[in-house]
Amino acid sequence: MTEKMATASLTKLVRCVILDLDGTLLNTDGIVGNVLKVQLSRYGKQWDGREAHKILGKTPFEAAAAVVEDYQLPCSTIEFISQISPLFSDQWCNIKALPGANRLLKHLKNHGVPMALASNSPKESIEAKISYHDGWKSSFSVIIGGDEVRTGKPSPDMFLEAAERLSMEPSSCLVIEDSLPGVTAGKAAEMQVVAVPSLPKQSHLYTAADEVINSLLDLRPEKWGLPPFEDWVDGTLPLDPWYIGGPVIKGFGRGSKVLGIPTANLSTKGYSDLLAEHPSGVYFGWAGLSSRGVFKMVMSIGWNPYFDNKEKTIEPWILYKFDEDFYGEELRLIIVGYIRPEANFPSLESLIAKIHEDGEIAEKALELPLYSSYKNDPYLRSS
Ligand code: ADP
Ligand code: RBF
Numbered sequence: 288m289t290e291k292m293a294t295a296s297l298t299k300l301v302r303c304v305i306l307d308l309d310g311t312l313l314n315t316d317g318i319v320g321n322v323l324k325v326q327l328s329r330y331g332k333q334w335d336g337r338e339a340h341k342i343l344g345k346t347p348f349e350a351a352a353a354v355v356e357d358y359q360l361p362c363s364t365i366e367f368i369s370q371i372s373p374l375f376s377d378q379w380c381n382i383k384a385l386p387g388a389n390r391l392l393k394h395l396k397n398h399g400v401p402m403a404l405a406s407n408s409p410k411e412s413i414e415a416k417i418s419y420h421d422g423w424k425s426s427f428s429v430i431i432g433g434d435e436v437r438t439g440k441p442s443p444d445m446f447l448e449a450a451e452r453l454s455m456e457p458s459s460c461l462v463i464e465d466s467l468p469g470v471t472a473g474k475a476a477e478m479q480v481v482a483v484p485s486l487p488k489q490s491h492l493y494t495a496a497d498e499v500i501n502s503l504l505d506l507r508p509e510k511w512g513l514p515p516f517e518d519w520v521d522g523t524l525p526l527d528p529w530y531i532g533g534p535v536i537k538g539f540g541r542g543s544k545v546l547g548i549p550t551a552n553l554s555t556k557g558y559s560d561l562l563a564e565h566p567s568g569v570y571f572g573w574a575g576l577s578s579r580g581v582f583k584m585v586m587s588i589g590w591n592p593y594f595d596n597k598e599k600t601i602e603p604w605i606l607y608k609f610d611e612d613f614y615g616e617e618l619r620l621i622i623v624g625y626i627r628p629e630a631n632f633p634s635l636e637s638l639i640a641k642i643h644e645d646g647e648i649a650e651k652a653l654e655l656p657l658y659s660s661y662k663n664d665p666y667l668r669s670s
């Protein structure tokens with residue numbers, strides 16, 4: 288703790304924020320996959336999402352060149368770009384804001400913190416993409432596209448240009464970036480850099496960043512001398528509620544056995560979009576069991592770093608002592624708030640202690656009117 292505080296006090300304080308767009312504020316990844324799937328199939332090839340990391344953070348030309356080469360396409364990079372451009376334009380209206388993006392922009396804007404948007408995409412595409420998100424354009428005093436500087440990220444040009452247009456010293460700028468080229472660019476510009484990797488299990492690659500967080504929900508602006516978020520309530524962050532349900536299935540078989548904490552697993556089939564949309568982490572809400580009633584619930588979503596699972600799962604612990612198992616029963620969940628990112632732990636005991644702490648936080652918070660109103664939602668009883 289003391290060591291952490293000492294590091295925090297050495298952190299350079301900033302006065303403005305420079306944000307990347309794709310993968311940082313916007314969930315563009317799915318769109319890229321859709322477009323490449325369509326165009327590659329026209330060449331009789333099959334897009335394999337595994338190449339996603341190769342194009343992340345590249346300029347559009349570099350990304351296209353990588354795909355043309357990897358798939359040995361019988362066309363030039365320029366031709367390929369002209370084929371996919373209209374497919375992308377058609378998709379821009381479908382790109383969702385990433386969790387925490389609207390919250391962050393509103394917060395910084397309300398506190399008068401100057402913001403710039405710096406993306407490798409051409410300015411015209413940036414403007415088109417953000418036009419579908421209310422209030423975004425007016426949040427930024429500066430918007431810089433890849434076509435406005437000589438070299439895109441990982442070169443620092445774009446960030447230096449942003450600082451200049453904001454009339455700020457580079458050392459007063461905080462860069463928020465999801466990609467490695469973006470982090471490299473931010474450090475080359477001698478700025479503070481927070482990385483929010485958009486692909487899972489990649490955080491170990493981001494050693495150049497000043498901090499790596501799991502999602503924008505975990506950003507603590509006060510660490511950088513910016514005004515803190517004011518929406519946390521008793522250790523919890525209220526969310527727009529989301530709903531998920533189905534029959535209880537067998538999990539990894541270690542919840543009760545290894546941890547003494549049973550988790551009633553739901554099948555993730557049919558929920559892959561919903562699951563991909565929500566960052567891994569510890570959440571809480573209400574659980575309805577068809578024949579038993581409605582109970583408080585705390586859960587983790589993710590890869591359980593302590594066990595290093597290969598699959599993203601939902602692990603709901605119902606905060607009630609049952610005398611028996613209820614496999615096969617219909618379980619309905621309403622998730623109303625967020626507690627913390629998933630973490631690794633030095634020992635099983637410390638993981639267990641942390642989960643019990645999460646349980647206490649959820650137990651207490653769910654009494655607040657803000658959260659308790661959802662326990663009467665018909666979704667919990669409609670099975
Ligand atoms: P699995 O790996 O199959 O999920 P667990 O050890 O995690 O096994 O146990 C989960 C099962 O325990 C649930 O599917 C449910 O049938 C039962 N169970 C009993 N009490 C609870 C509780 N409070 N919360 C969640 N599941 C519970
Ligand atoms: N697993 C982790 O590896 N890291 C965590 O931070 C973590 N947090 C959890 C929080 C809650 C409230 C619950 C119910 C589970 C959490 N787990 C975490 C998952 C735990 O490891 C999982 O339930 C077991 O692996 C059972 O499969």
Ligand code: MG
Pocket residue numbers: 537538539540541542549550551552602
């Ligand atoms: Mg379980």
